[in-house]
Amino acid sequence: MNFSIKTDAEILAYANPFLDNMINASNELDYQKFSKDLSKTMKNAFSKSDFIEQQMALQEKVGDIDINREFVRCIRRQQGVSILWVTHFEKIDGEVLAAIQMDEEDGQMKILAARIS
Numbered sequence: 001m002n003f004s005i006k007t008d009a010e011i012l013a014y015a016n017p018f019l020d021n022m023i024n025a026s027n028e029l030d031y032q033k034f035s036k037d038l039s040k041t042m043k044n045a046f047s048k049s050d051f052i053e054q055q056m057a058l059q060e061k062v063g064d065i066d067i068n069r070e071f072v073r074c075i076r077r078q079q080g081v082s083i084l085w086v087t088h089f090e091k092i093d094g095e096v097l098a099a100i101q102m103d104e105e106d107g108q109m110k111i112l113a114a115r116i117s
Contacts, residue, residue, distance in 0.1 A: 001104045003074075003081035011074050014109050015083040019100055020067065022114060023087075026055050027064040039103075039110040063090025065116055069098060079103055080112060087116070 003011060018037050025034035031048040038046070069087035080103030086095045101113040 001109065003102075004076045004078065006076075006081075008071070008074050011081055011083060012071065015081075015100060015102060018102065018109075018111055019069075019083075019085065019098060022100070022111070023065045023067050023098075023116075026116075027059075029055050029059075037109075037111050038114075039105050039112045042111060042113065062092050065089060065096075065098075072097075082113075 021037060022034060025031070029052055031051045034051060035043055035046075035048075066088040069085040072084040072086055075082040075084070080101055082099055082101045085098040087098050088094070089096055096116060098116045099114070100111050102109055103112055104110070105112075
């Protein structure tokens with residue numbers, strides 16, 4: 001899919017459900033739910049045990065990720081798009097950047113990279 005010609009609203013129609021799922025799955029420690037929209041490469045690089053270990057440490061330190069967020073912008077490239085939001089962690093003050101990179105893989109939209117920091 002050529003995201004360079006899509007509007008922010010069209011891109012967010014794909015991206016928001018992906019990020020909702022990732023945040024909810026992270027807060028619930030549910031790897032199956034978390035990984036359902038990941039690209040093959042990302043699934044191979046981020047195992048269930050890695051996910052559980054990382055999320056448990058994160059929750060202990062900063063708490064859950066807030067599902068509420070503010071859209072910042074889309075960064076379009078020839079291959080894929082990155083979407084940026086600002087959100088918060090439960091146990092710390094201040095803003096947190098949430099970002100996902102999406103593109104098509106085997107005819108379906110997939111998450112190529114994700115970061116909440």
